[in-house]
Amino acid sequence: MADETSTKTRTMRLGMCEVCAAKEACYACPKCEVKTCSLPCVQIHKKELNCDGQRDRTKFVPLNEMTSREFMSDYCFLEECTRYAENRKSDPCKRFTHDQRNLPVTQHRMRMAAKKRNINLRLQLENFSRHKENTTFLNWKLGRFHWRVEWLFANIPCEASLPRNIVRFVDEECNEELTLSDLVVKYVDLQHETARDQRKLLANHQTAGIGQLSFWLRAEGVRRSSTRCYLLDSTKTLGENLVGRTIVEFPTILVTYEPKPPGGYEAIDSSEEFEEEQEEDLPVTKPGPSSNAVAEDLDDSHDVYYKLAAAFAGEDVSETEDDEEFEEIYKQRVVL
Structure with missing residues (x-):
């Protein structure tokens, strides 16, 4: 009794057959979603609508309507795409993908x-x-x-x-x-x-x-x-x-x-x-600052860095040392 009730509920959910409109629908076309009740109605709908009955695997489905069936179908579809790409890589016609290849003697001549x-x-x-x-x-x-x-x-x-x-x-x-x-x-x-x-x-x-x-x-x-x-x-x-x-x-x-x-x-x-x-x-070059601006930035950066180095060493900032070698190395690093 419970099985009959569940079956009746499932068929009633699909509604009436959209082909003959005389019986309750038992099937839904995976492609066009036309509800049918029997095999003759299925064949009639395929002939009239020119439908092959195969689900469109690339059809857009809203996320809130996605079910486990749609997820598994998408997963299998991606696997097929991967296998197709791998097979194309091994195709002899696709061995050469660039112009710089070893040409036959006649073409090289x-x-x-x-x-x-x-x-x-x-x-x-x-x-x-x-x-x-x-x-x-x-x-x-x-x-x-x-x-x-x-x-x-x-x-x-x-x-x-x-x-x-x-x-x-x-x-x-x-x-x-x-x-x-x-x-x-x-x-x-x-x-x-x-x-x-x-x-x-x-x-x-x-x-x-x-x-x-x-x-x-x-x-x-x-x-x-x-x-x-x-x-x-x-x-x-x-x-x-x-x-x-x-x-x-x-x-x-x-x-x-x-x-x-x-x-x-x-x-x-x-x-x-x-x-x-x-x-x-020609290479694409980005506009950069002028030489004067670079020199000013180097001077400002050197002053800040020199003061920090002097404070870290415990020296008096007012007593600056003329470390030309340090200054030259720092400028080179900043330029790089």
Whole structure:
């Protein structure tokens, strides 16, 4: 009899079923807290509310509503987070967490060859998508770079429905000894099949002609690099245009038919990049007192200390001794 009474009290506490509203509720969904009376009602509520029935372990619960169940759930959740972090540390893809690592021979040769050309080549970690896509290689025998170049043709007509009105093309191997005009001519000159295939998207660039195009290298390694670029010379080779620049894996070049950067970009000069890197390297110094103020503080501190030392030794303060060595040591300690 007592068991029946306790069961009835427990079910009455949940109220009526919120699905059929015909019977007393026996269950409460751990996630959405919908009260149900049977398995069919549980399945109906999951289907209608798109509920998986699993408790949201990160849901905010006021402290006055916390029970032992919530505390144990939070404790187990923290243990799972700890195990996940430990497993990620042992993941082979996460072995290298900094750029100063032992590079393979081919990548080391590429970086050193770029350094001789005054190009700051930065290679990302193995698991980065940009590193996986990179097809740049160095012909060691000829001493020649073959760059992977990402071309971004800007100012595409709005009806193309492209993000930022930019269309992207990629060349897997671009000889560094060729000029920019020679590399991009296959997209502009209608005598090439690629240009004819892209006639709809690149109509404005092809109408302007190769001589009217302007080239902009997307900046890397500077503040707001995603919206800054350098002006390139179309008559110079690709290698000459990359001198003094920072390249992450491979260069990204924007092509426009106007003598100004594409919309959303601003031009930057190499000298500005150098100044910004210098500013980042400078240590932050706090303003300190002037030399005169320091000298006055030393004199005041010395007088107080000398009087205390004389009183401790039982000497008369009026009879001062000229202890130059003691004074010099004390000043040095105060400065430190």
